[in-house]
Amino acid sequence: MNSLYAIAGLGFLATFVATYAIAKVAIVKGYIDTPGGHKNHSITAAPIGGLAIFCVVLIGTLLAQPNTDDGYFLAAVALLVGAGALDEHFELGVLPRILIEFFASFIMAFGAGIVLSHFGNLFGFGVVYLAFPVGLLFTAIAVFGTINAWNMIDGIDGLAATMAILSISSFLLVTAGHEDLPVAVYLIYGGLFAFLCFNFSNGNGVLPKVFLGDAGSKLIGFCLVWFMIRDTQGEGLNFKPATALFVMGLPIMDMTTTVLHRLQRRQSPFSPDRTHLHHVLMAQGLSRLQVYWVIVTIALSLHATGVLLHLYQVAGYLQFGVYILFYVIYHVVLSGRKKRMSEGDELTLGAS
Numbered sequence: 001m002n003s004l005y006a007i008a009g010l011g012f013l014a015t016f017v018a019t020y021a022i023a024k025v026a027i028v029k030g031y032i033d034t035p036g037g038h039k040n041h042s043i044t045a046a047p048i049g050g051l052a053i054f055c056v057v058l059i060g061t062l063l064a065q066p067n068t069d070d071g072y073f074l075a076a077v078a079l080l081v082g083a084g085a086l087d088e089h090f091e092l093g094v095l096p097r098i099l100i101e102f103f104a105s106f107i108m109a110f111g112a113g114i115v116l117s118h119f120g121n122l123f124g125f126g127v128v129y130l131a132f133p134v135g136l137l138f139t140a141i142a143v144f145g146t147i148n149a150w151n152m153i154d155g156i157d158g159l160a161a162t163m164a165i166l167s168i169s170s171f172l173l174v175t176a177g178h179e180d181l182p183v184a185v186y187l188i189y190g191g192l193f194a195f196l197c198f199n200f201s202n203g204n205g206v207l208p209k210v211f212l213g214d215a216g217s218k219l220i221g222f223c224l225v226w227f228m229i230r231d232t233q234g235e236g237l238n239f240k241p242a243t244a245l246f247v248m249g250l251p252i253m254d255m256t257t258t259v260l261h262r263l264q265r266r267q268s269p270f271s272p273d274r275t276h277l278h279h280v281l282m283a284q285g286l287s288r289l290q291v292y293w294v295i296v297t298i299a300l301s302l303h304a305t306g307v308l309l310h311l312y313q314v315a316g317y318l319q320f321g322v323y324i325l326f327y328v329i330y331h332v333v334l335s336g337r338k339k340r341m342s343e344g345d346e347l348t349l350g351a352s
Contacts, residue, residue, distance in 0.1 A: 007060070008187070009190055011060065011188065012190035012191065013190075013194070014056045014187075015056045015190065015194035019194060019210055022046075022048045023046040023052075023198065026046040026048050027046055031046060031089065032046050032047070043209050044203065044209065045209035046209070046211070048211075048215075049198065050081060050084060050213050051213070051215050052191070053187075053191040053192070053219060054078070054219055056187055056191055057074075057184050057191070060184070060187045072108065073108075075107055076104040076226075079100060079107070080100065080104050080222050081218060083096075083097065087214045088215065102140045102144065108226060108229075114233070115132070115135050115139045115233070116130055116229055120241040120242060122241070122317055123320075143221075143222060143225050146252070147217065147222055149248075149252050150163070150224075151218070151221070152254060153254055153277075154211075156292060158196055158199050159278060159292055160212055160220065161192045161196050163251050164188075164220045167224055167247055167248060167249050168192075169303070170246065170306060170307055171185070171224075172185070173310075174243055174247065174307060174310045182227075185227060188219075199211065199212070239310075240316040240319060241316065242316040243309065245323045246310075247306060253331075254276055254277050257331045257335065258276055260331070261338060280334060280338060
C-alpha cells in the first residue's frame with residue numbers, strides 16, 4: 001500500500017513538471033484562455049491542466065506494464081482528452097461532443113467489459129439487474145452525465161480539482177485493502193494536487209496560471225465513472241452502487257438540479273447560464289474564496305456520510321434513501337434561491 005501512495009507522490013512531481021513545461025509552450029503558441037465574453041475569470045491562463053495529467057497517466061500506465069483493460073482505458077481517455085483540447089480551441093458543437101463521449105463509453109463496455117449490469121439492492125426488494133442493452137444505455141448516460149457534471153462545476157479556481165480529490169479520497173477509503181486498483185487512480189490523485197498549485201497561481205509569479213480545460217473535465221469525469229462502474233459491478237469489493245453516488249459527490253447533484261432548472265424554464269439542457277451553485281453563492285455577495293470553502297464544506301459532509309454508511313455496512317436501499325434525502329434538500333434550497341434571484345433579474349445568461 002505504501003508503494004501505491006509513493007506512486008501518487010511521483011504523480012504529483014511528474015504532473016508538476018509536465019504542467020509547467022506544457023503551460024510555457026502553450027502560452028508561447030497562443031493556446032490560452034483569455035478573459036472577456038462569457039468567461040468567468042479575469043486572468044489569462046493556459047487550459048492545459050488536463051493534458052498534463054493525461055501525459056503522466058499515459059506514461060505511468062505504460063511503464064507499469066498495462067493489461068488489456070488498461071489499454072482500452074488509455075484509448076478512451078486519449079479520445080476524450082483530444083476532443084476536449086480541440087473543443088477548447090475550435091468549440092466543437094454539442095452533437096460531436098455527445099457522439100465522442102458515447103463512443104468512449106462503448107470502448108469501455110465492449111472493450112474492457114465494464115458496463116452497468118445491476119444497481120444493487122436499490123429499493124429493498126432485491127438486486128436490480130439490467131439486461132445488457134439497458135445496462136449499455138445507462139453506462140453511456142453515466143459517462144455523459146459525469147463528464148458534464150465536472151465540466152459544469154469547473155467555474156472557479158480549484159473547485160473541479162478539489163471535488164475530484166474528494167471523490168478519489170472517498171473511493172480509496174471505501175476500497176481500502178484492495179491492491180488491484182489501477183495505477184491511474186494514484187497518478188491522477190497526485191496530479192490533481194500538483195495542478196492546484198498552478199490553478200491557484202495569479203500568473204504573475206514563477207508558476208503560470210493554468211486551468212483544467214475541457215480536456216481536464218473530460219478526463220476526470222470519465223476516469224471516475226470508469227472506476228465506479230468497474231468496482232461496483234464485480235465480485236469481492238463489497239462496494240455498493242448506492243455508495244458510488246456519495247463518492248461521486250456534489251457535481252452530480254449540481255448538474256441534475258441545473259438541468260432540471262433549464263428544462264423547467266423550457267431551455268435546452270445544454271443551454272449555458274449562471275445557475276450553478278457557485279454562481280448562486282457569488283450572487284449572494286460571497287467572494288470566490290468564500291464560495292470555494294462553502295462548496296467544499298457541503299461536499300465534505302456528503303462524502304463523509306457516504307463513507308460512514310459504507311463502513312457501517314448499511315444496506316444499499318437505505319444508503320440510496322439517505323442520498324435522495326440529501327439531494328431533495330439540496331434541490332429545494334438551491335431552486336428556491338434561483339427562483340428569488342430570477343424574479344429579481346439577477347441571473348444573466350453566461351457560460352456554464
